[in-house]
Amino acid sequence: MSRATQTSEASGAYRLEGAHALVTGGGTGIGAAIAARLSGAGARVTVAGRRAEPLRGVAGGLETAQAVPFDVTDEGEVEAGLAEAVERFGPVDVLVNNAGAAESSPFARTTLDAWSRMLEVNLTGAFLVTRAVLPGMVDRRRGRVVTVASTAGLKGYPYVAAYCAAKHGVIGMTRALALEVARKGVTVNAVCPGYTETDLLAQSVANIVEKTGADEAGARARLVEGNPQGRFVSPEEVAEAVGWILGPNAEAINGQAIAVDGGEVA
Known part of the structure; x- marks a missing residue:
């Protein structure tokens, strides 16, 4: 899948030596765990997202990585960010669309702006980066x-409802798209985590506390x-599922x- 040679170590960890992996939403949580997983497998990793500081923190802790801030919902920023990423690490061999957000409200109180935000960051963002x-x-x-x-x-x-x-x-x-290519x-492919220990989970907990009066x-x-x-679910478990999909014996996937959810949708 890349000009690099993939091998499998005795431990079962896949190697993606030299492949360029772009991970959006890579500054925290699941994205940061995926970046670490792919870096540990030998990939050169570009972490992208809107906030530069956490991206730099993640990239600085990996062997060969760079932080390239851009907003996945902005077509111009996507194109400019991709050009910057490719300039140093070459063409993208692996794309992980992880950028996302969640908002909650009863359907009748969901505003058009909230609806649009959920579609833009979770769906249109993945479309724009994948298309690029x-x-x-x-x-x-x-x-x-x-x-x-x-x-x-x-x-x-x-x-x-908007998030769903x-x-x-x-x-x-x-x-x-899988059929097209x-x-x-x-x-x-896609991975579908259940509730995962991330900042997004913390926000969900805070919303329940605020709206219901329950304790944490x-x-x-x-x-x-x-x-x-x-x-x-832990971020590392989601990252491991991604790593498996990118492994040398997963071409038929x-x-x-x-689903990475403990059996919730079994």
């Missing part, structure tokens, strides 16, 4: 695209109820939405 890197992958007949969706792309949750709509859209885009050396422990217990394992 895909032609090069197709020309070289090698590349992998993985989008971090959510279990909200596989089922419904109350009070997050956007994540369902991500899954639809993934499945359609199936014979062109590129695979396109009660709010966390309410969210974890949906996981049959009775726990939250294409157009899939893989």
Whole structure:
């Protein structure tokens, strides 16, 4: 999938020596864990996002990495950011669309602005970045695209209709694009985490506390109820699923939405 040679170590860890991996939303949480996972496998990693400081913090802790701030919802910024990333590390071999956000409100109180924000950051952003890197992958007949969706792309949750709509859209885009490029050396997949220990989870907990009067422990217990394992997912578990999809024996994995959720949508 890249000009680099992939090998498998005795530990089972995949090597992506020299491949250029672009991870959006790479400054915190799942994105930072994915960046570390791919860097540990030998990739040159570009972490992207709107806030420069956390990106630089992540990149500074990796072996070969760079921070390239850009807003995935802005077509011009995407194009400029990609040009900057490619200038140092070469064409993108691996794209991980991880940038995203969530807002909650009853459907009847969801404003058009809130609806648009959820679609733009979770769906349009993935579209813009994928569209920017895909032609090069197709020309070289090698590349992998993985989008971090959510279990909200596989089922419904109350009070997050806009978020669910956007994540369902991500899954639809993934499945359609996978068919377009199936014979062109590129695979396109999604991973769908359940509630994961990230800043986004902390925001969800804070919203429940504010709106219901529950304490933090009660709010966390309410969210974890949906996981049959009775726990939250870790960012590293999501990163490991992404790493597996990018491994040398995963070429047949294409157009899939893989849940990482303890069995919630089994």
